[in-house]
Amino acid sequence: MTTNELIETETATDVVNLAISESKKESKSCENCHKELNGPFCANCGQSSDSTLKYFWVVIMHLLDDIFSFDSRASRTLWPLITRPAFLTNEYFAGRRVHYVPPLRLYLFISIVFFITLKYFIAADDGNSIDINGNKEVITQVNAHIKQLKTEQDSLKQSSSENTEELAEITRLNEDVAKFNNYLADLNREYTSGQNKQLIKITRELVELEFDKTEDALSSKEQERFATLVEKRIKVLNGDLISEELTIGNNEDGSLSFEFLSKEQNKKLNEFAEELKEKGEKAFNSDTGPLIDQVIGKLPQLMFILLPLFAVLLKVMFIFSKRLYMEHLTVALHSHSFIFITVLLSEMLFLLEEYLIETSPTVANFSSIVGSGLLVWIPIYLFLMQKRVYKQGKFFTLVKFSIIGTVYIVMIGITGIVAMVWGIMGT
Numbered sequence: 001m002t003t004n005e006l007i008e009t010e011t012a013t014d015v016v017n018l019a020i021s022e023s024k025k026e027s028k029s030c031e032n033c034h035k036e037l038n039g040p041f042c043a044n045c046g047q048s049s050d051s052t053l054k055y056f057w058v059v060i061m062h063l064l065d066d067i068f069s070f071d072s073r074a075s076r077t078l079w080p081l082i083t084r085p086a087f088l089t090n091e092y093f094a095g096r097r098v099h100y101v102p103p104l105r106l107y108l109f110i111s112i113v114f115f116i117t118l119k120y121f122i123a124a125d126d127g128n129s130i131d132i133n134g135n136k137e138v139i140t141q142v143n144a145h146i147k148q149l150k151t152e153q154d155s156l157k158q159s160s161s162e163n164t165e166e167l168a169e170i171t172r173l174n175e176d177v178a179k180f181n182n183y184l185a186d187l188n189r190e191y192t193s194g195q196n197k198q199l200i201k202i203t204r205e206l207v208e209l210e211f212d213k214t215e216d217a218l219s220s221k222e223q224e225r226f227a228t229l230v231e232k233r234i235k236v237l238n239g240d241l242i243s244e245e246l247t248i249g250n251n252e253d254g255s256l257s258f259e260f261l262s263k264e265q266n267k268k269l270n271e272f273a274e275e276l277k278e279k280g281e282k283a284f285n286s287d288t289g290p291l292i293d294q295v296i297g298k299l300p301q302l303m304f305i306l307l308p309l310f311a312v313l314l315k316v317m318f319i320f321s322k323r324l325y326m327e328h329l330t331v332a333l334h335s336h337s338f339i340f341i342t343v344l345l346s347e348m349l350f351l352l353e354e355y356l357i358e359t360s361p362t363v364a365n366f367s368s369i370v371g372s373g374l375l376v377w378i379p380i381y382l383f384l385m386q387k388r389v390y391k392q393g394k395f396f397t398l399v400k401f402s403i404i405g406t407v408y409i410v411m412i413g414i415t416g417i418v419a420m421v422w423g424i425m426g427t
Contacts, residue, residue: 028049030042030044030045030047030049031047032045032047033045033047037049073098073099073100073101074101076099076100077100077101077106078341081106081334081337081338081341082338082341082342082345085381085382085384085385085388086384086385086386086387086388086389088100088103088334089330089331089334089385089389090388090389092330093327093330103330103333103334103337104333106333106334106337107307107333107334107336107337110337110340110341110344111300111303111336111337111340112300113344114340114341114343114344115296115299115300117344117347118296118299118344118347119292119293119296121347121351138187138204138207138208139184139187139188141207141211142180142183142184142187142207143184145180145211146177146180146181146184149173149176149177149180150177152173153170153173153174153177156169156170156173157170180210183203183206183207183210186199186200186203186233187200187203187204187207198232198236199233199236199237202229202232202233202236203233205225205229206226206229206230206233209222209225209226209229213226255270256269256270256273257269257270275425276421276424276425279424279425280424294422294423294424295419295420295422295423297423298418298419298422298423299415299419302415302418302419303336303415306411306412306415307329307332307333307336308329308332309411310332310335310336310408310411311325311328311329311331311332312325312328313404313407313408313411314328314331314332314404315328317400317403317404318390318400321390323390331385331389334385335382335385338378338381338382338385339378339382342374342375342377342378342381343374343375343378345371345374346371346372346374346375347371348371349367349368349370349371349374350367350368350371352364352367353365353367353368353371379405382401382405383397383398383401386400386401386404
């Protein structure tokens with residue numbers, strides 16, 4: 001062997017040894033069984049070599065990457081979810097799953113976004129809609145009425161004759177201008193505290209009756225209502241909140257009891273009802289923001305319980321379809337994902353309508369039509385989905401769809417009541 005060959009052989013050996021030593025340095029052992037790892041999973045116990053202890057934002061970025069990366073399945077999932085009833089579900093049943101976001105992950109992501117935004121939509125309706133929508137129109141009417149009263153006032157003052165009737169009319173007009181200016185000040189208050197909410201609500205009702213009074217004489221019932229509202233308004237202006245009493249009871253004395261419960265159990269039930277009544281009155285007659293936060297905070301948990309119950313309902317209604325429970329659960333997940341994202345889109349369109357109604361009425365009307373169309377699309381979509389998944393005729397599908405819809409509305413109602421009670425007790 002020549003000298004050059006010996007040198008090349010030694011060099012190659014050194015490279016191999018270096019690579020082996022480097023690989024040994026980089027080799028890891030399984031944190032569970034301490035065996036050497038030769039890949040992303042342990043050959044001995046199967047545990048992943050990737051640690052689950054990561055920075056929170058790393059986890060979030062991984063989740064978003066799974067859903068929204070360019071090579072991910074979001075673009076192939078969201079559009080058919082909204083526009084093609086049962087397509088995703090049937091694809092999943094057929095085993096073609098790799099191109100789409102899994103049903104549970106899809107539901108979790110959409111529901112998180114939905115309930116986070118729902119809080120802001122409801123808060124906007126509760127806190128600002130009366131200022132933006134209802135109040136704006138009433139304020140415009142009051143301003144116009146004040147302007148009209150002042151015009152009448154000026155015309156009378158310019159009149160040369162100052163008889164008793166004209167002076168009395170000027171005095172009446174002065175009182176009306178002052179009264180409507182007070183109404184205007186109340187309507188322009190910030191709709192933040194419970195006291196202001198009550199004052200604005202009462203003032204709006206008073207203004208409506210005032211306008212009715214200028215057109216026709218009020219009936220005896222309306223006059224009584226007017227007097228009651230005036231008294232309430234004075235109380236609120238003096239700093240008193242008007243408590244709207246809640247009634248929780250099925251007996252004449254206002255107590256709550258059931259025959260199938262023992263005396264001791266009925267006693268505990270009444271104690272709970274009294275506590276709920278007290279907290280409920282406090283929540284409803286003050287700022288409802290904390291209550292809204294509490295109720296919306298409970299809904300995701302309750303909906304997660306409702307999902308498997310809805311799947312049980314599908315299983316019972318389609319017991320002869322020979323589908324597994326997990327298939328019915330997949331239908332439930334896709335159905336709720338569709339409902340959440342559709343309601344979310346419609347709410348965004350209605351919000352857009354509110355912002356553009358004055359500047360771009362054409363665009364605002366189009367947004368309103370599309371938003372309403374999306375809401376109409378929900379029952380149609382669910383009917384078509386049920387028909388295409390379970391492959392039954394239109395008549396039987398319609399009958400079962402009606403039964404399922406009725407039962408589910410009751411379930412949603414019970415869920416809402418539980419969320420409300422849970423929220424009140426948490427305030």
